[in-house]
Each structure stands twice: as C-alpha cells, then as structure tokens.
Amino acid sequence: MSPRHNDARQRVVAATAEMLARHGLNATSIREMAKRADAPLGSTYHHFPGGKQQVVVEAVKFAGAQVRARLEHHLQAGAKAGLAGFLSMWRDVLLRSDFRLGCPVMAVAVEEPIDAVAEEALAAAAAVFADWEGLLANALTNEGHEPESAAKLATLIVASVEGAIVLCRAQRSIAPFDKVAERIEWAAGL
C-alpha cells in the first residue's frame, strides 16, 4: 500500500512550505522542518527517501494546490471575482505575517544551489506558476478576452503579484501591493 495517511508527514510538508516562504530554500533545513512540524527527525528519510529535494518538491506542489483550490473557488463567481480573490489571498498572507511570509514557489525559483541545479524543484515551481496562469487565462477567455490576450494578462497578473510581494516584504508595507492591485484590476476590466 502507498504510505498510509500520516499526520506527521503532512505536517512536515506544510511546515516546509512556510519555511520556504519565510526564510528561503537554503535556510530551510531538515532539522528545522521537523522541529517546526513537531515531527520526529529520525523518520524524515523514511517518509522522504529523496531527501530535502523531495520535501521541497512536495511543499511546492502542496502550496500550489492550496492556492489553486482557493482560486478555483473564487473563479466560480467569474473572472473578476477570481482575480479579486487571488489578490486578497496574497494580501492576507502579507498582512497576517507582518510582511515576513512570501511565496514558497518563488523561493525555489530564485535560489540555485551552489554545487548543482535543483531541476526537479524548479520544474515543480514552473508547473505551479503555469497552473495558476492557466486558470486565470481560461476564466478571462470565458469572459470574452481573446485567448492570447488573456494568456498575456494572466501572466502579468501572476508576475506582478509575485513582484508586489517582494516589494512589500522589502518595504514592510502593503502600499506596493495595493498600487499594483488597483492597476491590475483596472487592466483586467478592459
């Protein structure tokens, strides 16, 4: 049987996602992951034979799926509501963490290990971004946008939200996000 439903295992994945979002890939150590998840360190390599790579990949996919679920939910009320939901989602992450939490997917995309390249983790991040873009683009197309125009707008949305997160964390203020959000919603209204 595939691994039985194990709480500790899932807690490690979730804790890793949060560590990635806050401290980045290289500051996310297996020992800290386990500690923050209240999980036994001794069993880390039992649940994740692939080591840190595997945990990180699963954390990225986990975070991606979580965002996707909420985005899909908001999109049921239309593209405009979906965009608003996507924006307020990330806005809340910033505000609730006092601008200390960012995006775990971004974390693995901007930190290439010294010795090698984490191809698998990078591919997972790319897939997550593409997933979000696809959802948004699809909704915009259904709303009357030209398919290619919708795709470009969806990419702009994801990119500017990710960038806004960076600006807000640097500045410890929500102002950049709100400025970007207003301009984006205006652009999507066309």
Next chain:
Amino acid sequence: MSPRHNDARQRVVAATAEMLARHGLNATSIREMAKRADAPLGSTYHHFPGGKQQVVVEAVKFAGAQVRARLEHHLQAGAKAGLAGFLSMWRDVLLRSDFRLGCPVMAVAVEEPIDAVAEEALAAAAAVFADWEGLLANALTNEGHEPESAAKLATLIVASVEGAIVLCRAQRSIAPFDKVAERIEWAAGL
C-alpha cells in the same frame, strides 16, 4: 582618509551581487565571495568590519546604483524609451545567464535569516526599489501622467519585472518576460 581605491574590495562587492542574484542570500558565503572575486579571504574582515551584513548591503547598493545609472541614461530619451531600456536590461540579464541570474535586490528581500532579521539589508533593498520607482514615476509625470497615477504605474512596472524574472527562471524561458513587457508597455502608452 577613507579606504583607498582598492580593486579587490570592489571586486568582492560585485561578486557578491552576482552570487545574490544567482544563489540567494543564504548560499552566498564569505569564502565563496572572496574566491569568485579572486580576492584574499584573509582581508575580508579588514575591508568589511561589519561582516557579511556589510558586504551584502554594499552589494545591494552597488547593484541598485548600476541599474539606476543605466535607467537614468535611457530616460534622457523620454519615459517610453526609459521603460524600454529598463525592460531590455533585465531581459539581457536573463538571456545572457541562461535564466540563472535574477535580481540581487530581490534576494535579500525574500530570505529572512533564521535567527534574526537583517534589518539593514532589507532597508537597503527597499531603498533601491523605491529609487527605481521614483525615477520611473518622475519620468511618467513629466510625460503628462497624473503624479499618483504615474507612481502606481511605476510600482507596477518594477513589481511585474521582478515577478517576470521569477517566472522566467522557473520556466527557463523568456516567454513570461515578453508577455509581461508587452502588456506593460501597452499600459504605459495610455
């Protein structure tokens, strides 16, 4: 006298900026910095008594000033040309590094150290972002935009470029950047 013009010192700062852009803050070690700069490791704490913090702060300011100089140059031909220059600048960084180099300023903004918070480095990053935004906003205002509208647009530009860099690195493709650039230039044309 303030420190005499020292090649090795400046090379360390430049090498650090590149390491930040590629590997991130936590993977940027003093030993590697010195090695890549062909600088003596033994004198690192002589030139930078503040340790890694100081080197990182100087690297962020250095990268920020470099971008500023080029942006200012392009802006002499107007806001539209300045924007185009800013975009092609980052586009070249991505292409020339095969999508392995990002933005060193972003790196320090998204990696909070485990034990403490690098307030000084974060403040330097915030200042650099604000500097770029200010330059763009000012040029847009001179071109007829309302000041607050110009400020919002400038923030959107910086945010979406930073975000596009992330998407391109994840996807190892220039496509996200070009999509974002097209939409941004269109939005700025209004």
Next chain:
DNA sequence: CACTTTCTATGACAGTTGTTATAGAAAAGA
C-alpha cells in the same frame, strides 16, 4: 633608513548543513 598604516595568510572556534547507518520501538497482520 626607520616607522606607521594598510593589507594578507593561516588556523582555529563553535555551530550548522545533508545524509547515512544502526538499533530499537510501535503497529499491524497472521
């Protein structure tokens, strides 16, 4: 020349990193 300032080489420190091996506990199936 001597003298002072600037710079560099070397080694050490305490701590952390990813990973593995070994041994044993807990749980599940018969």
Next chain:
DNA sequence: TCTTTTCTATAACAACTGTCATAGAAAGTG
C-alpha cells in the same frame, strides 16, 4: 501469539557556515 512492516531515536560523517585572533607581509611616509 509470532512475524512482518512501518516508524523512530541516536549517533556519526564530512563539509560548510560566520567570525575572530595572531602573525606577518606589503606599502606608504618621515
């Protein structure tokens, strides 16, 4: 019950981290 699978504790490894102290070289100044 016995047996097998699943999980965990502990220790160790080599390599790396930021930082510091000590010693000496190099360079500039008188």
